[in-house]
Amino acid sequence: MNPLAAIGRAFLAFLAATGRIGLFTVSAVSHCVRPPIYPRLIGRQLIEIGYYSLPVVGLTTLFSGMVLALQSYTGFARFSAEGAVATVVVLSMTRELGPVLAGLMVAGRIGASMAAEIGTMRVTEQIDALTTLSTNPFKYLVVPRILAGLISLPILVLVGDIVGVFGGYLVGVNKLGFNAGNYLSNTWEFLEAIDVISGLVKAAVFGFLISLMGCYHGYNSGGGAQGVGLATTNAVVSASILILVSNYAITEMFFAR
Amino acid sequence: MADESPKIRIRDLHKSFGENHVLRGLDLDVAVSESVVVIGGSGTGKSVLLKCILGLMEPDQGSIEIDGTEVVAMPRAEREQLMHKFGMLFQGGALFDSLKVWENVAFGLIQAEGMERDQAREIAFAKLAQVGLGEDVAALLPAELSGGMQKRVSLARAIATEPEIIFFDEPTTGLDPIMADVINDLIVKCVRELGATTLSITHDMASTRKISDRVAMLYEGRIIWAGETDGIDTSGNDHVDQFIHGRADGPIKMAVRRS
Ligand SMILES: Nc1ncnc2c1ncn2[C@@H]1O[C@H](COP(=O)(O)OP(=O)(O)O)[C@@H](O)[C@H]1O
Ligand SMILES: [Mg+2]
Numbered sequence: 001m002n003p004l005a006a007i008g009r010a011f012l013a014f015l016a017a018t019g020r021i022g023l024f025t026v027s028a029v030s031h032c033v034r035p036p037i038y039p040r041l042i043g044r045q046l047i048e049i050g051y052y053s054l055p056v057v058g059l060t061t062l063f064s065g066m067v068l069a070l071q072s073y074t075g076f077a078r079f080s081a082e083g084a085v086a087t088v089v090v091l092s093m094t095r096e097l098g099p100v101l102a103g104l105m106v107a108g109r110i111g112a113s114m115a116a117e118i119g120t121m122r123v124t125e126q127i128d129a130l131t132t133l134s135t136n137p138f139k140y141l142v143v144p145r146i147l148a149g150l151i152s153l154p155i156l157v158l159v160g161d162i163v164g165v166f167g168g169y170l171v172g173v174n175k176l177g178f179n180a181g182n183y184l185s186n187t188w189e190f191l192e193a194i195d196v197i198s199g200l201v202k203a204a205v206f207g208f209l210i211s212l213m214g215c216y217h218g219y220n221s222g223g224g225a226q227g228v229g230l231a232t233t234n235a236v237v238s239a240s241i242l243i244l245v246s247n248y249a250i251t252e253m254f255f256a257r
Numbered sequence: 258m259a260d261e262s263p264k265i266r267i268r269d270l271h272k273s274f275g276e277n278h279v280l281r282g283l284d285l286d287v288a289v290s291e292s293v294v295v296i297g298g299s300g301t302g303k304s305v306l307l308k309c310i311l312g313l314m315e316p317d318q319g320s321i322e323i324d325g326t327e328v329v330a331m332p333r334a335e336r337e338q339l340m341h342k343f344g345m346l347f348q349g350g351a352l353f354d355s356l357k358v359w360e361n362v363a364f365g366l367i368q369a370e371g372m373e374r375d376q377a378r379e380i381a382f383a384k385l386a387q388v389g390l391g392e393d394v395a396a397l398l399p400a401e402l403s404g405g406m407q408k409r410v411s412l413a414r415a416i417a418t419e420p421e422i423i424f425f426d427e428p429t430t431g432l433d434p435i436m437a438d439v440i441n442d443l444i445v446k447c448v449r450e451l452g453a454t455t456l457s458i459t460h461d462m463a464s465t466r467k468i469s470d471r472v473a474m475l476y477e478g479r480i481i482w483a484g485e486t487d488g489i490d491t492s493g494n495d496h497v498d499q500f501i502h503g504r505a506d507g508p509i510k511m512a513v514r515r516s
Contacts (some may be wrong), residue, residue: 121353128313129351133414134340134369 024216028146031138041144049110049145049207050152054159056109057102061160064097065089065167073176085176086186089168094195098161099153100247103206106153107239111214114145115235118218119228127219142219145211153207154200161199198254205250206243213239262325264289264422264454265310270319271478272305279305280316281478292448292455294465294486296500297475298509303458304348306475307424310456311343312336323422341369344420344453348427350411352399358410359385359395365418384413387450388443405436409443416447423448425457429464441467462501465489474500476509 072088118141121127130137165187172178214235221231265287272280279302287293297303308314310321312328321328328339352361362384363377372380382392388409399407408428415423428444429437441464448455448468459465465472466486473483474497482494489501499507 117355124349124354125347125351126353128308128311129345129347129353131313132311132340132343132345133365133418134337135364136337140368 020220021212021216024219025212027138028142028212028215031136031143032146036139038140038144041140042147045144045148046152049106049148049211050155053102053106053109053152053156056105057156057160058163060101060105061093061098061164062167064101065093065164065169066171068092068097068164069168069171069176073172082176083186085172085178086168086183087190089172090165090187090191091195093164093168094161094191094199095251096199096247098157098164099199099202099206100243102153102157102160102203103210103243103247104240106156106207107210107213107243108236110149111210111235111239112232114211114214115218115221115231116228118215119221119231122219122221123223123228137219142215145215146208149207149211150204151207153203153210157199157203158196161196194254198250201254202247202250205246209242209246210239213242262322263287264291264324265456266320266322266325267310268320270306270309270321271317272302272309272314273317278478280309280319283319283475283479285473285480285483287454287456290452290454291471292457292469293471293473294469295456295458295473295475295480296460296462296465297458298460298500301475302478303475304426307345307426307456307458311345311424312339341418342421344415344418344423346408346411346415346423346425346428348430350399350407352407352410352414354399356398357395358390358397358399358402361399361410362395362413362417364414370418380417381413384417385410387416387447388413389439405432405439408432408436408440412440412443412447416451416453419451421453423451423453423455425455425459425468427459427461428457428468429459429461434463437461437464438467440464444468460500462503 068089069085072085073082076082076084076088118127121141127137127141130140169180169183169187172183173180217231217235217238218228221227263286265285267283267285270280270283271278283306285293285295295303295306305314309316310323310328312331316329319329323339323342328336331339352358353364356364359378359381362381363372363374366372366377366380367374382395385391385395390406390409390413394402394406394410399410402410412428415425425444428440432440444455444457445468455468457468466489469486471483472486472489473480474494475481476496482492482497484492489497492498495508499509
């Protein structure tokens with residue numbers, strides 16, 4: 001009907017959703033800092049989010065490092081700056097590609113399974129059952145996942161950074177004919193602590209956002225298999241968008257002067 | 258029991274979902290150690306009633322007293338304390354599918370009462386034995402059990418913390434008549450051993466006759482009839498008669514909404 005009304009309605013729905021997510025976030029964070037905390041559950045989530053994501057993150061960053069070396073070499077050869085390849089690889093990996101790629105891969109892997117698991121618990125009344133057994137579902141389900149996301153993403157990204165640089169090294173030395181020692185010293189030469197730290201800060205934020213979206217959409221899942229399916233999709237899409245948006249914001253915070 | 262305040266006392270309870278007025282001024286009393294069954298068709302709000310009492314849903318209006326204390330809009334800390342009095346058998350079992358059977362049964366003991374795992378496991382085994390399940394079942398996951406066995410595990414979990422008040426949400430729905438009768442017997446036995454007060458909801462008349470002292474019929478958001486279970490065949494209420502004989506014709510028109 002009236003297009004303005006439709007836009008207005010969509011905008012109001014967006015505001016309402018933002019408000020609900022905001023309340024959920026406040027509640028989740030406040031439970032994170034109040035006992036009881038369940039170390040066993042956090043440990044299990046660390047394994048689930050951190051350890052089992054290692055292959056995915058490792059493979060993604062390995063090939064990204066490799067292709068980065070190849071691309072920047074052919075590009076830089078046009079103005080005889082091939083020597084910058086190692087620097088480009090390490091800076092792009094630590095500042096951008098490591099956290100963003102790991103974040104997006106983990107969002108797909110973990111955000112989806114979190115939303116599906118918690119959503120299924122919602123529709124099968126397991127969350128209600130927790131409450132009747134005097135256990136706060138926020139503390140039992142949400143807090144361990146958020147803390148584990150916050151802790152494991154930076155570790156994953158650190159591993160991903162190293163693997164990515166190694167991928168660039170493999171291509172640089174074996175295919176592009178760099179001297180191994182030169183390549184490595186070029187890698188370290190222009191690398192600063194802030195490059196790595198900004199990447200790890202991003203990773204922690206992304207880990208928080210992935211778990212938050214997985215929990216939020218699962219927790220508020222509608223009825224039946226369809227509701228859980230929708231929650232899964234929404235968790236992955238919203239986490240991915242938030243990762244890209246916050247990535248820009250954090251980058252600007254660190255480097256725009 | 259006239260001098261004792263009821264264990265559960267509900268007055269003028271209202272709950273709507275949008276235009277759907279599910280509960281419309283419901284009154285109900287459950288005396289100490291009494292077993293009351295609420296009967297009513299699918300989607301009449303029986304589960305909603307239990308969820309309001311448990312605090313899983315906030316009623317729109319009305320009063321619910323447990324042991325004389327108002328519990329509607331109770332602060333969360335007090336509500337968590339109150340939960341220790343309750344046990345609940347959910348309609349679908351609601352077993353935690355990532356935990357083993359014994360961990361499900363021991364859940365309340367470990368999480369709520371802070372009991373050591375070893376001690377809680379002993380009690381879980383005893384409760385499982387009480388519902389006729391052996392130690393071989395204890396290490397399985399809920400998904401590996403049949404529907405009847407899952408109901409038994411849920412029952413064991415509901416009674417594990419020895420609650421004062423137990424709620425049963427359609428304990429026999431989805432079971433064959435023999436298994437349903439086994440569950441009914443177990444409910445009667447376990448409740449008698451604990452001396453607990455129970456409020457059950459069902460549309461299974463055989464189950465109702467077996468487990469209840471008193472019956473209340475929920476229709477259009479109110480209790481339209483309540484009385485001793487023995488008197489249910491001579492209630493003189495058309496709605497009750499239609500329901501217990503399962504007739505399509507009569508004053509009750511089936512709701513079309515989901516239950
Ligand atoms: N969380 C909810 N949101 C919206 N409507 C609900 C919700 N829970 C129950 N209802 C509605 O309340 C009515 C009663 O549901 P319920 O108590 O589950 O019925 P039953 O008597 O079969 O247990 C149904 O019409 C159902 O659609
Ligand atoms: Mg129901």
